[in-house]
Amino acid sequence: MLTQRLGHSGARKTRGLRKRLHVAEALTPEVKLLTRDSKRLCAAFRRVDKFIRYRIFNIKFTRRASTVVMLGTDMKVAETPKDGLKDYLKTDPYADWLKSEGVRVYQEYYFKSLAQVELGPWERKGGSGAVVHIDNNHMPNDCHVVEIKPGGKSEPEHHMYEQTIYVVSGRGATTIWQDDKKKSSFEWQAGSLFSIPLNSWYQNFNGSGQEPTRYIAVTNAPPMFRLYRDNKFIFNCDYKFTGRYDSEEDYFSGKGKLYTRRVWESNFIANAPDMALYGWKERGAGGINAMLEMCDNNTKSHISEFPIGTYKKAHRHGPGAHLVLLSGTGGYSLIWTKEDRSDMIKCDWALGSMVTVPNDNCYHQHFNSGTTRARYLALRPGDMGLYKKGRGGGGEYADRSIKEGGWQIEYEDEEREIHKIFEGELKRNGATCKMKAFIPWCTGEVGPTSERDT
Structure with missing residues (x-):
């Protein structure tokens, strides 16, 4: 041999x-x-x-x-040496910061009630808190859930990342300044929505001596920590972005300006669950909406509402949209990534629920199966403020059919099971489906129609 x-x-x-x-x-x-x-x-x-x-x-x-x-x-x-080489590894400065803060971290993308999220000590914020950050290296934002104790206040701070705040419960006030000589303060309550101008000093106060106040702040901290890799720069940079905020007295007065494509520019919204919204028929039956521009941020938010017995069209977009239910007695979101929907998850709504879009291949769809109108707030990454003429205000592809190169599934293209699930939920809640104008196999009645301006 x-x-x-x-x-x-x-x-x-x-x-x-x-x-x-x-x-x-x-x-x-x-x-x-x-x-x-x-x-x-x-x-x-x-x-x-x-x-x-x-x-x-x-x-x-x-x-x-x-x-x-x-x-x-x-x-x-x-020639590559055969021995002695090591993997090139870099620590995650954002994860290191979370560890140094000693704050509780959640990686879930669905919370039935923000009011019930368990928090841990967070000294910087004046009470307790937690950070929601999905384990996705491409996740462009996080969500801070903060509770200020009765009569408490946060530590004064400023930082090189943006944040938009929605007040879940309680009342209080925020003081903002560029230097100690000229400070501005404004009051807020449950339902208020506002943003902190980039790198401005601020301090939050609980206005009640008996009850805690709780808010969420969606920030773009993760990519900023990873970009600069220097906590001293993030928290100690003294540059004043006066093009964004220059201590104007009426900056947080609540006044605003309406633009085309339902864009509302304002730095403070006193009551997001009840603000005026505008027609957006491309996204589904009877839907209304406002796209918000706050503090000249790159991060964005919008508010959408749709009637009883209807649902929005399924679509997808980049990760990081945090959806918070502002009003409604029932409903749910469906989330899936696989074409056959074998990984589809149903997230039931309650007042104050939050659902986060975890990745850019994630289809999601929202349903009002309750007995009152349903409104939600979406706190999301931005588009660097660049809107193409004739498009924008929600993403260039988010309200365009996949048949036209967009990211939206039209009603006529969705699987029948989607509507079957919806009618089953309505029946359990004693409500009637009103999608007959859009779904031929709907067993309900005609509600909003395709001719309606909304």
């Missing part, structure tokens, strides 16, 4: 040669002439190897010092 004559070392070489010859067998007839003699085997392989290099790839290698030169080109391929 050839392996016996060559010994163990030769056997290993032969096995390696045989594997390579098996690949080359279709390239040259010489392989068929091989015998078990090792010399002829090796010689034949050299001819095969030469054939492959010259006839197939027309490449020749010569060795010079620690590089291999590919003749016929000007490329030099450095």
